[in-house]
Amino acid sequence: MSYTPTEIMTVVASRAVRNDDVCFVGIGMPSAACNLARLTHAPGVTLIYESGTIGTKPDVLPLSIGDGELCETAVTTVSVPEMFRYWLQGGRISVGFLGAAQLDKYGNINTTVVGDYHNPKVRLPGGGGAPEIATSCGEIFLVMQQSKRGFVEKVDFITSLGHGKTGKEREELGIKTKGPSKLITDLCVMETHPESKEFIVTSIHPGVTREQIQDNTGWTLTYADNVIETAAPTERELSVLRDLNERTARTHASD
Amino acid sequence: MAKFVSLKDAIAEYLHDGDVVAMEGFTHLIPHAAGHEVIRQQKKNLTLIRMTPDLIYDQLIGSGCAKKLIFSWGGNPGVGSLRRLRDSYENGWPHKIEIEEHSHAAMASAYEAGAAGLPCAIFRGYLGAELAEVNPNIRSVTCPFTSEKLAAVPAIRPDVTIIHAQKANKNGDVLIEGIIGIQKEAALAAQRVIVTVEEVVDNFDDVHTNACILPAWTISAIATVPGGAHPSYALGYYPRDNAFYKNWDAIAADREAFTQWIKTNVLEVGPDVFAQKVKWLEK
Numbered sequence: 012m013s014y015t016p017t018e019i020m021t022v023v024a025s026r027a028v029r030n031d032d033v034c035f036v037g038i039g040m041p042s043a044a045c046n047l048a049r050l051t052h053a054p055g056v057t058l059i060y061e062s063g064t065i066g067t068k069p070d071v072l073p074l075s076i077g078d079g080e081l082c083e084t085a086v087t088t089v090s091v092p093e094m095f096r097y098w099l100q101g102g103r104i105s106v107g108f109l110g111a112a113q114l115d116k117y118g119n120i121n122t123t124v125v126g127d128y129h130n131p132k133v134r135l136p137g138g139g140g141a142p143e144i145a146t147s148c149g150e151i152f153l154v155m156q157q158s159k160r161g162f163v164e165k166v167d168f169i170t171s172l173g174h175g176k177t178g179k180e181r182e183e184l185g186i187k188t189k190g191p192s193k194l195i196t197d198l199c200v201m202e203t204h205p206e207s208k209e210f211i212v213t214s215i216h217p218g219v220t221r222e223q224i225q226d227n228t229g230w231t232l233t234y235a236d237n238v239i240e241t242a243a244p245t246e247r248e249l250s251v252l253r254d255l256n257e258r259t260a261r262t263h264a265s266d
Numbered sequence: 267m268a269k270f271v272s273l274k275d276a277i278a279e280y281l282h283d284g285d286v287v288a289m290e291g292f293t294h295l296i297p298h299a300a301g302h303e304v305i306r307q308q309k310k311n312l313t314l315i316r317m318t319p320d321l322i323y324d325q326l327i328g329s330g331c332a333k334k335l336i337f338s339w340g341g342n343p344g345v346g347s348l349r350r351l352r353d354s355y356e357n358g359w360p361h362k363i364e365i366e367e368h369s370h371a372a373m374a375s376a377y378e379a380g381a382a383g384l385p386c387a388i389f390r391g392y393l394g395a396e397l398a399e400v401n402p403n404i405r406s407v408t409c410p411f412t413s414e415k416l417a418a419v420p421a422i423r424p425d426v427t428i429i430h431a432q433k434a435n436k437n438g439d440v441l442i443e444g445i446i447g448i449q450k451e452a453a454l455a456a457q458r459v460i461v462t463v464e465e466v467v468d469n470f471d472d473v474h475t476n477a478c479i480l481p482a483w484t485i486s487a488i489a490t491v492p493g494g495a496h497p498s499y500a501l502g503y504y505p506r507d508n509a510f511y512k513n514w515d516a517i518a519a520d521r522e523a524f525t526q527w528i529k530t531n532v533l534e535v536g537p538d539v540f541a542q543k544v545k546w547l548e549k
Contacts, residue, residue, distance in 0.1 A: 038344060061370060062292050062445045074508045075343035077293025079501055082444045090478075091292050091317070091448045092374040100371065100390050123367075128400045134352050136341030139318075142395040143371040172394030184393050185414075263508055 014244050016197035017156070019216050021047060021252055022244040024108075024154040024195040033057040034106045035099065035144050038076050040154045041108035043255070044195075046072060050251050059104065061140040063089045071259040095140070099147045107148035109141055110155055113166050116209045116230045118153065118173025118191030120145065121166035128168055138170045145171035146181075150189040157196040163229040178208030198224045200241060209233060216241045268438030268482040273462060273489040273537045277303045280458045280486050284333075285425040288315040288377075288456065289322060292447030293343060293506070296498035297430040298322050299491040299540045300462050302532045305329045315422060317373045317448060318343070321497065321514050324350040325532070327363055328524050334364040336422075338373045345511055349518035359521060367401055372419045377448050379421035380455025391417040427456035430495045431480075432502060434463045435470050438482030444501030446478045458486045462494040464503050493540035496547075504544040 014022075024044035028034060030053040036045045038060075046069065049056050057066045062077035066086030073081055082088045089098070098104060112135050113121040120141060126132030145151055151173075155161060165176075173191045174181060181190050194201040194210055198219045201210035212224060213235045225232050244252075271279070281287060281304060289297050301322040304312075308331070314323050315336040320343070326332055328350030340348050354363040368376070375387035388407055398404040398417070407418045429449045433441045440461050442449055453459045461480070466488075470479065494500075497510035517527045531539075 062294070063447070064445065073344075074511070075293045075506065077343075077445050077447075077506075078508075079294070079444065079499055079505050082294070082501060088445055090446050090450065091370070092378045092451055095371040095374045096378075096389065123397070128396075131356070134340075134347075134356055136347070137337070137339050137367055138369045138395070138397065139339035140370040142369040142393075142397065143389075143391045146393045147390070169394060169396045175394055180394050186393055 012244070012246050012249055014249055018249060018252060019241070019244055020154060020156065020195060020197040022248045023200060023216070023241055024152070025051065025248070027152050027193055027195065028053050028056055028106065028108070030055040032105045033059065033103060034108055035059050035061070035104045035148055037109045037141070038073070040110050042072055044154055045108055046255060047248070047252050050255065051248055059098065061091070061094060063091055063094045065089060065098070071262045072255065074263060095143065099143060102147065104147070105149040107144040107151045109144065109151060109153055109171070111153060111161070113161055113163055114153065114155065114173070115163055115166045117175060117178055118151070118194065118203065118210065119166050119169045119175065120171040120173060121168045123168045123170045125167055141171040145173070145190065146186050146188060148188060151191040153191055153194045155194070155196060157198050157224070157227040159227055159229050162227065174203070174208035198227065204233070211235050212238060214239050214241045217243050268434070268461075268485040268488050270438070270466070271487050271489055273300060273303050273491055276460045276487040276489045277307055280460055281309060281426050283309055284311045286313040286315065286423075287426050287428065288422065288424040288452045289428040290316060290448050290452040291430060291495065291498060292317065292445055294445040294447065294498060295430045295442065295449070295495050295500060296320055296322050297428050297462055297494060298496055298498060299494035299537045300428045300430070300460065301326055303537060304331060305528065305532050315424060317370055319348055319351060321511065324348040324518055325528065327351050327354050328360070328518070329528055330360040332363055334366065336366045336368070338368045338370045342511060342515060344508070345515050349515070350524060353521070366403060367397060368404070368419060369395070369397065372404070372417065373422070374448055376419050376422040377451040377455055380423045381451040384421055386418045386420050388416050388418050422455055424452070424456040426458045426460060427452045428460045429453060430462045430500070432464050432500055434461065434466050434488050436466060436468055438485060438488055439470060440480045440485060440488065441470060441473060442478045442480070450478060450480065453480055453484060459484060461485055461488045462491040463488060464492055464494070464500050466490055489537075491537045491540055493542070493544035494537065496540055496543040504547040507547060
């Protein structure tokens with residue numbers, strides 16, 4: 012079965028989610044991956060959106076983090092301060108699944124500005140929940156389409172901390188959580204090196220070359236000793252994803 | 267004690283030029299009709315506080331009502347930018363807005379501190395985040411028991427908080443259901459509270475005892491505005507008008523299109539148009 016780069020990215024991202032995870036879900040690609048996981052291999056996963064919906068099971072992907080269906084299908088809906096104080100800061104969440112506008116090899120995320128903060132070239136929406144998600148969740152998975160513009164040597168602004176500017180910042184700041192551990196793109200999977208804390212390529216999607224990955228990355232890539240080929244999406248993964256996308260498109264078209 | 271008044275009278279009496287104003291509702295129950303009334307009355311120099319400025323503040327900023335914005339995520343959810351906010355901040359149209367930027371955890375904690383009568387909020391946050399370097403209102407305290415360094419931000423104490431809710435009863439108590447967001451904290455942190463509601467019912471006898479209810483004596487004024495959250499939504503009444511959020515992008519992208527939209531849809535009409543806006547969305 013053939014598939015698009017976005018489809019393999021979503022499917023591979025979904026495989027990172029475990030059945031017993033409690034997952035803080037970012038909108039967009041993370042939301043697609045987390046719901047695909049719930050509809051395939053991880054039916055027991057608890058999905059949480061920052062609007063306060065805990066254990067939500069939407070039939071279609073929400074446009075915003077607070078669409079009504081997230082609340083209607085949730086185990087419970089709590090207030091926003093309760094969400095951030097008891098559930099996130101309280102250490103109840105195993106995985107934060109995020110996207111980014113710009114990220115670097117240490118998994119630092121920029122969603123604030125391109126250029127200088129006070130005199131930006133492009134003003135982006137900002138951090139929202141991400142600065143505290145990045146440090147309070149057990150670990151962070153990132154999913155993002157790979158490009159030189161998005162994958163940079165050094166982010167313009169650290170909105171949300173990855174492993175800092177040297178890889179040592181989390182330890183220096185006394186942060187106990189793991190931070191970014193996995194990055195899924197449309198070309199490959201990268202994982203955080205246990206010592207250097209830099210992303211290293213561990214798995215390459217079928218048909219993708221090392222040159223292609225490097226051409227779409229702003230830093231010089233490092234590869235694991237035994238890089239594997241990513242398993243192609245199965246028929247079931249693809250059909251469940253396509254059904255989900257089709258239901259979503261139909262619902263939002265009639266909005 | 268809550269007074270039942272028209273939206274026009276509520277805004278005229280309780281919201282003044284130069285006020286610090288919070289209009290809350292986290293994606294859900296955003297008080298858009300009240301925002302339009304503020305534009306119609308051409309209030310000026312407001313400090314606008316909202317976790318997610320959304321279309322409501324994009325419209326107020328583009329209409330020249332705001333001096334300063336305090337926020338934590340300034341986008342059009344699922345769509346992209348808030349183009350009026352960006353035009354004001356990047357290009358100074360209609361004037362340059364001042365911004366104070368936080369994270370959601372900080373704003374949520376700051377509202378809670380305001381409701382609790384505390385001067386500041388303390389939480390574990392902003393670790394390694396560069397907002398702490400550009401916003402002088404992000405500071406830290408050391409825990410006197412463990413010596414852990416914790417983030418501190420000032421409490422939010424609005425002059426006026428405005429929210430939209432599903433129902434009031436005849437006594438003036440207000441019921442909020444679904445994604446309750448930060449409304450209770452924003453209301454209890456404020457000097458004055460204006461609430462728009464979908465409807466007024468006799469009593470809340472059929473409501474669960476643990477429901478989110480603001481007693482009448484915490485509220486200044488209630489105005490009935492069916493559809494008053496549109497294009498946001500009111501759970502149990504009408505869904506989010508996602509198509510409008512998408513269409514807003516093109517309207518807000520162009521100064522002339524925006525000005526015309528405000529003229530036709532805000533300045534030349536009244537709050538009664540909101541009931542029509544949600545007619546086709548109702549379940």
